[in-house]
Amino acid sequence: MTAIEVAGLTVRLGGTLIVDGVDLDVAEGEWVTVIGPNGAGKSTALRAIAGLLPAGGTIRWHGRAIGELKRRERARTVAVMLQSPVIPPAVRVFDYVLLGRTPYVPPLGRESAADLAAADEALAALDLVPFAMRRLDTLSGGERQRVFLARALAQGAGILLLDEPTSALDIGHQQEVLELIDGLRAQRGLTVLATMHDLTTAGEYADRMVLLAGGRTVAAGTPAEVLTAGNLATYYRVKVRIVPGDHGPLVVAVRG
Numbered sequence: 001m002t003a004i005e006v007a008g009l010t011v012r013l014g015g016t017l018i019v020d021g022v023d024l025d026v027a028e029g030e031w032v033t034v035i036g037p038n039g040a041g042k043s044t045a046l047r048a049i050a051g052l053l054p055a056g057g058t059i060r061w062h063g064r065a066i067g068e069l070k071r072r073e074r075a076r077t078v079a080v081m082l083q084s085p086v087i088p089p090a091v092r093v094f095d096y097v098l099l100g101r102t103p104y105v106p107p108l109g110r111e112s113a114a115d116l117a118a119a120d121e122a123l124a125a126l127d128l129v130p131f132a133m134r135r136l137d138t139l140s141g142g143e144r145q146r147v148f149l150a151r152a153l154a155q156g157a158g159i160l161l162l163d164e165p166t167s168a169l170d171i172g173h174q175q176e177v178l179e180l181i182d183g184l185r186a187q188r189g190l191t192v193l194a195t196m197h198d199l200t201t202a203g204e205y206a207d208r209m210v211l212l213a214g215g216r217t218v219a220a221g222t223p224a225e226v227l228t229a230g231n232l233a234t235y236y237r238v239k240v241r242i243v244p245g246d247h248g249p250l251v252v253a254v255r256g
């Protein structure tokens, strides 16, 4: 079954065509990562697929056009982690993660014991228990990024859309967070669509990759098919050496 189906996606911002006819399918349980140089349209495409931007073309989640889904249904199906989400003023970490449970709380009702447990579990999974009562705006960039991810996990959706989920993390936390997501994918059959800049890391975790440039798909396939010296020279204007690794190609930039 296909979890995400995108056909002919176009997004126009400020009168400019930013995403120009992108087709993309992600199977249930699959991890697909979108890469591309700065300004390629990765974040814009991801936000459109999340239903957060007006877009042309068709977007289906589990076979249903997103326009057919009500707000709560959308939030139970797809959790989105953006690069700089809006943070409610003075919110504490625990309460922020608990906001991920909003789609399960009845109108005018309160969070259930299961909702509180889901928030606790997400905080524990991301090593955030000591921060639970801190104000979110007092955390470091990397700590905050883990909180955003905790909220997305607490949401309990089957599809995760992640915009550069590890950009603010040190190398140890990067690996920890990606392993955690990969573990949850295996355990709960989560589907992951992410954007990432670190090409080696992106290739190690993705089943398939899509390379965007100028709002169009210019390469798609397995990491080994996409991460080639030719593609990276053409679209990133960089000279690289590709070294075979245990979990995918290792990309090393070298001086020209």
Ligand SMILES: Nc1ncnc2c1ncn2[C@@H]1O[C@H](COP(=O)(O)OP(=O)(O)OP(=O)(O)O)[C@@H](O)[C@H]1O
Pocket (backbone or CB within 6 Å): 013, 014, 015, 016, 018, 036, 037, 038, 039, 040, 041, 042, 043, 044, 045
């Ligand atoms: N509101 C807007 N009006 C006009 N252009 C915009 C608007 N928002 C984004 N853009 C432009 O769209 C292009 C794609 O932006 P986007 O953030 O999707 O790229 P990206 O591939 O995620 O880049 P990065 O790797 O730098 O994060 C950029 O050139 C950006 O300046």
